[in-house]
Amino acid sequence: xxxxxxxxxxxxxxxxxxxxxxxxxxxxxxxxxxxxxxxxxxxxxxxxxxxxxxxxxxxxxxxxxxxxxxxxxxxxxxxxxxxxxxxxxxxxxxxxxxxxxxxxxxxxxxxxxxxxxxxxxxxxxxxxxxxxxxxxxxxxxxxxxxxxxxxxxxxxxxxxxxxxxxxxxxxxxxxxxxxxxxxxxxxxxxxxxxxxxxxxxxxxxxxxxxxxxxxxxxxxxxxxxxxxxxxxxxxxxxxxxxxxxxxxxxxxxxxxxxxxxxxxxxxxxxxxxxxxxxxxxxxxxxxxxxxxxxxxxxxxxxxxxxxxxxxxxxxxxxxxxxxxxxxxxxxxxxxxxxxxxxxxxxxxxxxxxxxxxxxxxxxxxxxxxxxxxxxxxxxxxxxxxxxxxxxxxxxxxxxxxxxxxxxxxxxxxxxxxxxxxxxxxxxxxxxx
Amino acid sequence: xxxxxxxxxxxxxxxxxxxxxxxxxxxxxxxxxxxxxxxxxxxxxxxxxxxxxxxxxxxxxxxxxxxxxxxxxxxxxxxxxxxxxxxxxxxxxxxxxxxxxxxxxxxxxxxxxxxxxxxxxxxxxxxxxxxxxxxxxxxxxxxxxxxxxxxxxxxxxxxxxxxxxxxxxxxxxxxxxxxxxxxxxxxxxxxxxxxxxxxxxxxxxxxxxxxxxxxxxxxxxxxxxxxxxxxxxxxxxxxxxxxxxxxxxxxxxxxxxxxxxxxxxxxxxxxxxxxxxxxxxxxxxxxxxxxxxxxxxxxxxxxxxxxxxxxxxxxxxxxxxxxxxxxxxxxxxxxxxxxxxxxxxxxxxxxxxxxxxxxxxxxxxxxxxxxxxxxxxxxxxxxxxxxxxxxxxxxxxxxxxxxxxxxxxxxxxxxxxxxxxxxxxxxxxxxx
Numbered sequence: 001x002x003x004x005x006x007x008x009x010x011x012x013x014x015x016x017x018x019x020x021x022x023x024x025x026x027x028x029x030x031x032x033x034x035x036x037x038x039x040x041x042x043x044x045x046x047x048x049x050x051x052x053x054x055x056x057x058x059x060x061x062x063x064x065x066x067x068x069x070x071x072x073x074x075x076x077x078x079x080x081x082x083x084x085x086x087x088x089x090x091x092x093x094x095x096x097x098x099x100x101x102x103x104x105x106x107x108x109x110x111x112x113x114x115x116x117x118x119x120x121x122x123x124x125x126x127x128x129x130x131x132x133x134x135x136x137x138x139x140x141x142x143x144x145x146x147x148x149x150x151x152x153x154x155x156x157x158x159x160x161x162x163x164x165x166x167x168x169x170x171x172x173x174x175x176x177x178x179x180x181x182x183x184x185x186x187x188x189x190x191x192x193x194x195x196x197x198x199x200x201x202x203x204x205x206x207x208x209x210x211x212x213x214x215x216x217x218x219x220x221x222x223x224x225x226x227x228x229x230x231x232x233x234x235x236x237x238x239x240x241x242x243x244x245x246x247x248x249x250x251x252x253x254x255x256x257x258x259x260x261x262x263x264x265x266x267x268x269x270x271x272x273x274x275x276x277x278x279x280x281x282x283x284x285x286x287x288x289x290x291x292x293x294x295x296x297x298x299x300x301x302x303x304x305x306x307x308x309x310x311x312x313x314x315x316x317x318x319x320x321x322x323x324x325x326x327x328x329x330x331x332x333x334x335x336x337x338x339x340x341x342x343x344x345x346x347x348x349x350x351x352x353x354x355x356x357x358x359x360x361x362x363x364x365x366x367x368x369x370x371x372x373x374x375x376x377x378x379x380x381x382x383x384x385x386x387x388x389x390x391x392x393x394x395x396x397x398x399x400x401x402x403x404x405x406x407x408x409x410x411x412x413x414x415x416x417x418x419x420x421x422x423x424x425x426x427x428x429x430x431x432x
Numbered sequence: 433x434x435x436x437x438x439x440x441x442x443x444x445x446x447x448x449x450x451x452x453x454x455x456x457x458x459x460x461x462x463x464x465x466x467x468x469x470x471x472x473x474x475x476x477x478x479x480x481x482x483x484x485x486x487x488x489x490x491x492x493x494x495x496x497x498x499x500x501x502x503x504x505x506x507x508x509x510x511x512x513x514x515x516x517x518x519x520x521x522x523x524x525x526x527x528x529x530x531x532x533x534x535x536x537x538x539x540x541x542x543x544x545x546x547x548x549x550x551x552x553x554x555x556x557x558x559x560x561x562x563x564x565x566x567x568x569x570x571x572x573x574x575x576x577x578x579x580x581x582x583x584x585x586x587x588x589x590x591x592x593x594x595x596x597x598x599x600x601x602x603x604x605x606x607x608x609x610x611x612x613x614x615x616x617x618x619x620x621x622x623x624x625x626x627x628x629x630x631x632x633x634x635x636x637x638x639x640x641x642x643x644x645x646x647x648x649x650x651x652x653x654x655x656x657x658x659x660x661x662x663x664x665x666x667x668x669x670x671x672x673x674x675x676x677x678x679x680x681x682x683x684x685x686x687x688x689x690x691x692x693x694x695x696x697x698x699x700x701x702x703x704x705x706x707x708x709x710x711x712x713x714x715x716x717x718x719x720x721x722x723x724x725x726x727x728x729x730x731x732x733x734x735x736x737x738x739x740x741x742x743x744x745x746x747x748x749x750x751x752x753x754x755x756x757x758x759x760x761x762x763x764x765x766x767x768x769x770x771x772x773x774x775x776x777x778x779x780x781x782x783x784x785x786x787x788x789x790x791x792x793x794x795x796x797x798x799x800x801x802x803x804x805x806x807x808x809x810x811x812x813x814x815x816x817x818x819x820x821x822x823x824x825x826x827x828x829x830x831x832x833x834x835x836x837x838x839x840x841x842x843x844x845x846x847x848x849x850x851x852x853x854x855x856x857x858x859x860x861x862x863x864x
Contacts, residue, residue, distance in 0.1 A: 042687060044690060052640065052643070057638070059632075074683055075684065133634070
């Protein structure tokens, strides 16, 4: 071999031979097997039929699904491939023998597999199983779309289905947000801060608090009216922030188009908004007027339309200034700074509704789409990575229901506070 | 006529001589299967062949591990101290794990100098030291899990009762208990054999067409029984007391290998902590139905606790029940169980408890006495149905509970040819 060719070949990497496939868009309805531990009797029929397909004989050791019995707890647990959105086995495979194809199924290509077993170490679920004698690696390929384990499971503990196809909530939320924006900003001029229609008046709760502090007068009707939003939040969570707030809608729109560069650490404390709230109320008591209302981006955007509205340049400058925070994180204002959200958060904390993520069909580390989509960043990725159902802090949740909408396995749900948090949830368990 | 039964087997047996720690694999000619079919019949043949060496034979039937329902049976045959042949059924995955390990029968002869255990792991049989295998069965199982590189699927264990030479020591399947009331555990202790562990790496090719047959039979069984946790106790006529206890403590149904009946229950109870401060959750598998019924008759309030204590010490619960008094406190009862396990109390010749007729002695006394009322074929009595099950490798409890399933239903898994079926039926009828 010539010297030049030798050098050329020595520089070749696996990427030159079999490059990692480009990330493909998930199918709209990703296929999935849902395991229900409360139904599984541990009979091992799934192992029988799976091994029969894999090696043409009943040989549980050659099965791609494994049923384990927790004798000390009387429970059964199945290990099977979850066909992750971003499969770690695929990235770990040193010979690129694992592919995720257009149908959403992760497959091992036997002709490339060198049976090194690294995929079993990379997989959080240890789903690729190694035959003890031959060393061959087996992994569920969903029987190419008709999994036999689910078909023959006598207890229906394994259920095969395609994830839900269409999230309808976004088609409801965007129009509601747009209509709210039109009403509060363009049609009902000067609203939100103090909206009056006939005998009904609805003031902003933060404004009301500042008003009480600045005038040192408690007007019960005013407080009662301000409570409407509080009661609404108690009943349905911070639905105002997610569905009604015109500035929230504005931020959602801006956030859709802006890239994200992150925020400095000192800004990333959810307690700042409570500090701003306390400062606003304290400042009102000291100054005799409502200082925050003058710079409130929600109020500013409401007052921006109409005669003279656009000319309030200084006041309107608040809106784009705050909106630039969207370059940091989505809804940065709502997460860390908004004192109106702080008041509502207190009501939502003791509210009736909650969002639960992590029902039996939740694919946790293999999916995490809920964590990706959440504009408030409150879904704990670490918990999902560890296979634990994350607790949703309802004081921070704006009830936009994006997680419910996005979850392809319908495992994000809205529940009443007193309802069981995670139905049938079984913590991760290992045999040895 | 060649019934072609050899295709259901590996046609190989292992002869284990504990006295010199040797293992010999011996091929079995196909006419052995044609003549004796399998299970307890071949076990009996091997017992007579190796008589004089105090053999213990572990064997499987032609349907063991197949797509036939409840095909998880392994039969352990030995000559008891009363000089009678006993065939003890072992369910869960015992049978398939033995068969898929590459041997159909294991004959254990001789006596080891030091405590040993027999490991049939990944198709390799070896005899290893069991000096460290001490304590309760739960502790022994933990030791087994921690010491090896691989976890056994099935661990047949003797407990403290066997070590102390109790004639009512039984061989237990892990923490599940046992149907051994014929002192197989004591016979193993005589050989200095403490445990037998199984983990198969191979398999057998069964006719794929029988998958659907098995599935339809399973469906039929599931439709017949709704509350499966009570099925066996109901059919045994244990009364409302036993049912109440199961209802109170029931947590989950469990099944043996490929069994649609799932007659085993996991019962959970609270056990006071040592020192009387608080309590902790404990659980026990209701696998030994006869043992549960016997204990329930004596100790109706704390049956699960007593059952657990007996299992943990490798003591036959039926024998223990004879020594318990309903008026005795739980602490005193526990002390008595510990005494029974720790002392050589020869109860041979003592009166059999009610409900265990002499006819069941040949099958280890642990199979529930359920008359298969309404069985519409030649196998219409307790003895005939149990014999059929023990020869074919099907769970005898399943056969007794599901009287709708006739012999022909099972024989269809062996052959589809009418003349084969008739020959098999005739042979099995004579043998039973």
